[in-house]
Amino acid sequence: MKFVILDVDTGIDDSLALAYAAHSPELELLGITTVFGNISVEEATRNTLVVLEQLDQEIPVYPGEAKPLSRDYTKPFARHIHGEDGIGNQYRQPASRQPENQGAAEFIIEQIQQNPGQVTVVAVGPLTNIARAIQMQPEIVQQIERLVIMGGAVTVPGNVTPFAEANIYSDPDAASLVLGSGMPITLVGLDVTMRTLLTADHLDEWRSTNSELALFLANMTDFYMEAYKGVVKSGRGCALHDPLAVGVAIDPSFVRTASYAVQVECTEQDSLGKTTGIHDTPAAHIDVALDVDADRFLEHFLSRVI
Template structure:
């Protein structure tokens, strides 16, 4: 029986790859996509998600969510230098033919969690604002989910926005601290493992060689991401599959090895704002729940699985 899935995205390029991976995985039933600001604005993330679903030939509700952080004004610039002016590698040709579903993301998450109590997997691959708002409205939400999988953080490695912080956590550190401290059955999939999941250029070229509209779109979009990696992370042979790995864990948790940790998020005006750190102090640790932090990944096996399904 397929797992019930919600994807919470800030639809840039690796979000788009994650959506395609989820749609093409029979183990998952995509109940809907919720969107937030992050790589681009929430309005653009919603538009891009609708476009992706149309190109994939599937129907699922896309519900718009937060347009700014939970407890502060927007302070992280959008990542257009990484994902393109439109968020999908400058491949936007026309508006989607469908519209976003009514309502907002937090209410959609709560409604589906209540409907499928104990059976819903939520994969969050953007800032965690929608989840923080949902927690305010439904404090029992952590008990309703089967699993929350978060692409975010850098517990044992350096960040990718600052030396200390990963982009999704940095974009809304207060929301991240709230969600990580709420007691969800939670797997944190951060740069500790995602930077090892490199998609080679020759595999992207194969998508274009298929001669399909979808293959060309996905290849042209990912080429922009590849070029960004060449410019900003020279020496890395490919682009990291950050968000797809989080989806991969919803399919097969054995792609990674985890260790239970108590994780604090630096908030406020800290010079290390957005840092995700393991709490060693026993007194501080008592106030935090344990979460499963991915520390090792079978990158080759995951990559083969991803490539067998994404296009």
């Protein structure tokens, strides 16, 4: 069993990733940390607690950073993709539980230091919490087992600009700090996540079970698929960005990687957040996912999520 912290900006695919992780016996979820990104950190924290209640899970939730590491946040929240509430307009009432008082960065540091070489962090939002933890305790770079990041677009175009993927674009300075830290990292970006596809037929299968969780996730994801119209070419569906990062934490063989040094553009506004990979260099230490066994991953995801 692997000790895991899941770092989320809980929108729709974050919620699917959370359900996948919570239902995977290979992972012991030590806690969920939240960050701004798809929505505000307050909404991400609220949504995480709501999703965990749907999952009948009492995993502790630790609120994190509300804004980028060192600049004003100018990117609009992605309500057109994730709904006004961040979960496909399925929010009805707050969860019965409250978040923890400890902050996300402090919790990440504490768990890595208490379990040296055993904690994997799966980050599926902006990397601000991870960067803050490194700033506070740089030694965790050597103590973490691995950081799996859903972010970046090393060999393909971006999704929020022609150059940048949304999580990196939301805080390029944090991404630059983390990717340059020397920490063992697997980067699961648009290079592979756009090759995964959940379809409307899968949502119909979920609804056929008539469970409260299945209906909640199906209705939420239906909004996401609507936002994906024109992006997905083969019928109605959506990419499983964040769940694939969880899948790689469970089974790294879902993807094929190559070692790169990855640089993040932090100054040029037109290409802000662009992730450039340099392959043939002694500094290459980041495992960048370049190919994915999409069918095998999808089958595994579907066997666990509901």
